[in-house]
Amino acid sequence: MRTISVLGMSDHIVKSFSDDLHQLATDITRMGGLAERQVGEALDVFMRRNAAGARAVIERDTDIDNMQKEIERQAIRILVLRQPVAQDMRQAVTPFKIVNAIERIGDLAKNIAKRTLVLAEESALDAELLEAIAEMGKLVRQRICDILDAYATLDLEAATRVWMKDEDIDEQFDAVFHKLLSVMRDQPEAVEACAHLLFVAKNLERIGDHATNIAEIVHFLVTGEEMGTHRPRGGSEWPTVS
Amino acid sequence: MRTISVLGMSDHIVKSFSDDLHQLATDITRMGGLAERQVGEALDVFMRRNAAGARAVIERDTDIDNMQKEIERQAIRILVLRQPVAQDMRQAVTPFKIVNAIERIGDLAKNIAKRTLVLAEESALDAELLEAIAEMGKLVRQRICDILDAYATLDLEAATRVWMKDEDIDEQFDAVFHKLLSVMRDQPEAVEACAHLLFVAKNLERIGDHATNIAEIVHFLVTGEEMGTHRPRGGSEWPTVS
Amino acid sequence: MLWFLTALVLALMGLVYVQAARKAHGFAQQQGVRLHSRPGYHGWYAALWTGVPALIILLVALLLQDRLMTAMVRGGLPAEILALPPERIELFLRQAEALAFGYEDLSTIVFPEAALAAAADHYERLKSLIRGAVLALVAVAAVLGLVMTRRRLAPDLRARPVVERFVNGLLILASAVAVLTTVGIVMSLLFESLRFFQSVSIFEFLFGMKWSPQIALRADQVGQSGAFGAVPLFAGTMLIMVIAMITAAPIGLFSAIYLSEYASKRARDIIKPVLEILAGIPTVVYGFFAALTVGPFVRSVAETMGMSVPNQSALAAGVVMGIMIIPFISSLSDDVINAVPQALRDGAYAMGATQSETVKNVVLPAALPGIVGALLLAVSRAIGETMIVTMAAGQAANLTANPLDQVTTVTVQIVMLLTGDQEFDSPKTLAAFGLGLTLFVATLCLNILALRVVQKYREKYE
């Protein structure tokens, strides 16, 4: 049972139970896909300082919120009506944590879009900086994709890989952070824009964290055990506040 | 049943079931209390730039993490072994969301403490700014206290009150944000410190958000229904990014 | 004397019981001692060991003493007596015994007084000898048992299992009585029949067409040779059985169906006991009814139709026997029908079957084996029934299929042959045992068949 995917479970005698669980997993990956797209689009509109696009991203966030509610409702329904145990139970309980994370990812994407609106008038932003942020964004999106795949296939190894790789985003964030500080010191007029950029970078870093969280959840979902504490990074999400 | 508290439930025929639910609720409030103390101490050491105290706060965060794990384990135990329905089920499911929020509150407090370490050498910080942040911190702590009380007594009104009042913290944050921007613009040498202050303020604002989230959960716990969308603020967590 | 000893032993047992139970109770009072068995069992244990061997000795003595005494006296008889024919010796012994124990009027003594007195004397000596021996044996057994058990009494004595094994032994003996009965029946029938078949060939008996057993009451009577062909009896038996079943089967079966499926509880509460009354009426009453009411009725009806018919007829006996069997069939069928689980009926009703459809298609097929068994048992009953046919079927051994004729049956002939004066060794008397054997074998086969069928049926629903 540890090799089968969450979307193609071995069947229960009562098929509709399998169907329900399947539906739940499908919805979660769909929601994750949406969040991932939101992150991508937010970054895109941010780079191109496209106010209209940003507004679209902001509006779409309610879709994610609604999906969260719907999935939680579904999970509760399964818990109450099917009273699942063992892995079935984990499949019905982990959604609460996963959609929480995904919802936060969506929020953070929305936040990037909002900051795009603020920065829309700002003409000159440090290209190098933007480049670094874009780079970070790509990494983060990849991370989301990876973890959603790991979830859909219940791939323990893939999940563990995502979880191990959290560091690189943190390092990129540190680099961006320091660069932003020096820009602000040098160009007081750019302080406000830079502050927003700071938050954008921070948001991306948080998204990466959420992907890592989902990895932990997938680990629990598959094995029924909490992930060990032997993380590659120092045990705290914020290694240096540099 | 809507007036009784989560800590003094009417008894099940099988007492140990009531006991389990009671234990769960107790643990959650205890965890909440710990997080609230962490926030208080983090602010305290931050104001006094007390490096040793900050380190203590950082270390204590693992306690919160462990409590989260323990509570989730408990909740899963109840779900699997008792297969609760109706309000019992909500009492066993909401912990996943509540402890998530509390854990984040703890993390954010830890983050403040970490920033304290960075700022420890920094001697001169704008007193007015610090004052504003301390003010914000007090408000946030109060909010945590309020929502924990509301949870423990399953007080729907109190929870709604917390939920309604999210705005004031946001406003304070806006004020601090603008002040910080102007300080950075004026004093390039203070940019780094201010950046950290910015994050501290942002953290406090996030803690407030989490308290609001818990209020929503309490609402669901008590009524079995999602909170309506008629929030006082504009429907997004970030009214103006000013 | 033996009875007195028995009473004595029983009293002793009571005493021992009380003693032992008290002693065991004493153990139980001690700290830390846990009795294996309750004090009462200790009591029983001791009492049984004390009493049972003694009682067995007494029983053996009771059964054997007379035979033993007679054998010994016979051994000591003078030669002149021993020279007498066997039945005279018997008579002599009986008279000697009578003389010794004063049972009988001795006015008819025909033997030499001296020999008789000597034998009587012998009897008396033996009697007191046996008494003494029994007394000694009983005393030894009782005391031995007493001493042995008193020594064995201890907290961990497994008294209960011993007592229980004894009780179980008694139970097994009781169930063996049923077997003994069968053995007795088979042996006696077989034994006497064999003697019968020495004078009449079994072939003639089974296939002979003429039955006329009126042979010599006394050996010197002449002119009567007798015929022992039992076919007319078998035919008569069959005829009456068929008439009885034709009467009883439909009525009994439909009554059972109506009672168990249709009748309201009130109706059932009334009708069932009424049918049971039919079952409780002794057969001799049916016989009376058949002979004095039904028989004349049949005759008068037949006479109005211009037939001349005797008072006694197969029809009268058969119909009345049928009436007698109705409750037998109906209550057995009722049992099997009721044993069909209500769930099956509910199942049929819930599908929209009408009541009669439910009965015909579900209940009856399910109950069929049981009903067949019941009918077979009824047949067996009809074949073995005696009084009705004796009183109402007549005695003429006609080989006929006409129900208005007189016929006779196996059981009638047994009664005829064995009532009144008889000489036990004559073929006439022995013929009754031949008939009895036939009857027994026939009913046995039917019963085994029926019981098989019923058994199978029961298993299905238990």
Next chain:
Amino acid sequence: MTDMAASTSSSASTTDRISKSLVKRRRAEKRFRLYGQIAIGFAVAFLLILLGSIVKDGYRAFWMHEIQLNVTVDADRFAPEGQRDEASLRGINYDAIIVQSLRDKLDVENSRTNRKALRDLVSQEFGFVLREKVLADPSLIGQTFSLTAPLDDQADLYFKGEIKRSVAEDNRPLTDRQLDWLDELKSQGQIKSKFNTLLFTRSDSTQPEIAGLWGAIVGSFFTLSVTLLLSVPLAVAAAVYLEEFAPKNKFTDFIEININNLAAVPSIVFGLLGLAVLINFFGMPRSAPIVGGVVLALMVLPTIIISTRASLKAVSPSIRQAALALGASKNQSVFQHVLPLAAPGILTGTIISMAQALGETAPLLMIGMVSFVPSAPESVMAPSTALPVQIYIWENASERSFRDRTAAAIIVLLGFMIVMNLAAVLLRRRFERRW
């Protein structure tokens, strides 16, 4: 939804088809029910006819007619020498005294035929009664005193309307003259009708008017006592063993088959067994209640075993398990729980078996209880009859009056059986338990 519509229409046609089939099915239903009612009607009618005919025949026998006469033992004529010794008192022709009294009463001329005719009007019993009286008190000789005695059975029948004047004189046992005399006596108030106590106090007799059932009742009582004492302990023990203890093996299977077969063995075969084994082999006395009792005990043994087993089986196995699981031994569970619970069932079974034994005739015929025994037995070893056998004997008797008496005996027998069965039914009602 199109699917739904389709299914609705198909179900409508289903309904139609079923409705169509219903007409015929209803009729079949009615027919079937009727068969059942007819069957029950038959059974009940048979019962009523049977009982009715018996009561019709038998009720008369519970009444009898007595004649009261003033008799004078003429000392001169019957004891001329004043003998008062027993032998001579026994020698007196008491019948003559009675005829004399009748003659006096009716003023009939003294002829041989008249004397005979008068003599036939009263029971022979009259003479015996008179003799006993005189024997008891010889001083009565020479005196006149009043005495009551049964009428002769024919005269009795006349008063019961069985003998009618309308029948030609040759075709009836009493002549016109005799009838006239009877009427005369009746009108003088000498003849009274009363309850027939003799039926219950007397034993069998060749004279119908004084034949009673007492001997048969005592015989039946002795027989049943033996049966009861022998069969119940054995049967209960055997049933307990087979139902509770017996391992499932060849031997117990054999016992079981045996018992079931024995239950269906014709009763007459048991009679043969008694004859061959008890009487011929063991030399027990013929006609004795002890033999009858043993035979009947063997006969009812399987019945009681089976009913006992049924009531044991009816005790829920959960009770046994409960006791065993508490640490009761097998014996304790059986004797302390199962048997007490089965006791009512055992008792009813026993009573019913006893009722059956009470009515059983054939085996008793085989062991000679059919002989004529004019007195009640004193012990179980004494020759005796039994109620059903008495019925059989009387039924075979030729006298018209015995027919009534047979019916009356049947009524008595049925009375006993009804009492016993009633007791069984009441017991069953009282203790009926559903598991």
Next chain:
Amino acid sequence: MTQIGNVTSQHAPSAAPKEALQSSPKAAPDGADHKIIARDVDVFYGDKQALDKINIDIPNGAVTAFIGPSGCGKSTFLRCFNRMNDTIDGCRVTGRIELDGQDIHEKSVDPVLLRARVGMVFQKPNPFPKSIYENIAYGPRIHGLATSKTEIDEVVETSLRRAGLWEEVKDRLHQPGTGLSGGQQQRLVIARAIAVSPEVILMDEPCSALDPIATAKIEELIDELRETFAIVIVTHSMAQAARVSQKTAFFHLGSLVEVGDTEEIFTNPRDKRTQDYITGRFG
């Protein structure tokens, strides 16, 4: 899942229940979707009232579960729908029960026909002691729904297929139905009920004699069948009611306390007694 009308029981006998029902906000506006409608149903056993003014609508194409403590009258009410209570001495049913708009207590309604339309399955599987084939064929035969051998063969096969039993028994159709396992027997009985094409299937604790595996199979079957039939199931197991039903009715002491969507009842019941019962706080 279709939206199912919701009826709250009426306790006050004086209240006009129909109006109350019509005005109920959740009541389905079209009565067409309700297969059975019960109004003010009382049931008495002799003098004892077992049910008190029950009002409920049984929807088409869904499973309705009756739950409640022992002796609350679930089975009694279920048996009202096919008038099986007629077969019980001393049982009296009053009030109105409509099947497709027709009162089933009307004189013109033949219970035989009614029972053909409203099938029933019992607690203990009760196959007739005949072959599997004969078990199924019996109903169509007596009702004259199938006469030729081929017709009957077809009915037998479809019914067994629908009951999910065909594969397991197709090679031994002529062996006795009683030889099947408990769960198979119960499916056989369901197949037997299906064979007369009923419109409603009533089930009285159909799984209480079965082990979890057999139970799951029956539940799966029920879930499949509900597309074609209106199904009413009595169950002691709240978990089972939750699993199989779309609508749940909670009975207590002879009255209907609450009826509504199963999900609703189990996540957020309106009545305190319901909540107490399903969460194990009773008594």
Next chain:
Amino acid sequence: MTQIGNVTSQHAPSAAPKEALQSSPKAAPDGADHKIIARDVDVFYGDKQALDKINIDIPNGAVTAFIGPSGCGKSTFLRCFNRMNDTIDGCRVTGRIELDGQDIHEKSVDPVLLRARVGMVFQKPNPFPKSIYENIAYGPRIHGLATSKTEIDEVVETSLRRAGLWEEVKDRLHQPGTGLSGGQQQRLVIARAIAVSPEVILMDEPCSALDPIATAKIEELIDELRETFAIVIVTHSMAQAARVSQKTAFFHLGSLVEVGDTEEIFTNPRDKRTQDYITGRFG
């Protein structure tokens, strides 16, 4: 909850199971905490093997649940512990079963005494058809545990109190026990078992004839009793096993597939068969 040793069944008959058990990492090091130890227990009904090499340790002060599909041998195994199988013709038990270190099959062990130490409660409540008082008093009386009236009165009261029945029946102690409701009867039967102060209580599906409320009460009682007794319960309801037991053993086709902490079994079973069974994926 105490840490309970864990034994996985051994299927290969040639394997040396005892060593395997000793080396099992989770096995409790001190055998003292195990009330009953079963080793290589086989049970045959005639020629048919019903159980195959069962190894299990029953802990003190905890509830052990036996679950598994119908006919897997749960009841059979349970009945081994008090040798109730002795009462079944043709049933043969081999292997070693120790109660407090003593082999219960030894010659010197009287099954009657064993059954006083190992009480049993059955599926259907089976009070004796006597008064409530007599039901309880019977056991102590036959075992001579209480002889005087006051002693017996006391035993009756304490037993009923412990079974949570005293308040409900104290005013009608001398009325028949069969007059109680099903759930009360089952508690009465438990009180009766307690009255002889057993050390172990075996329960074979004690709630399967009860409704949810009565079931909950029995479960509550079991939870209370486990502090004093080692309790073994056979149940068809996995939910029940989850609720009441601390240790669960899963049987399948006559062998013990998995045994371990209940929480573990229900959240994360090791064996695929266990997972399939408890999640409803079997067969």
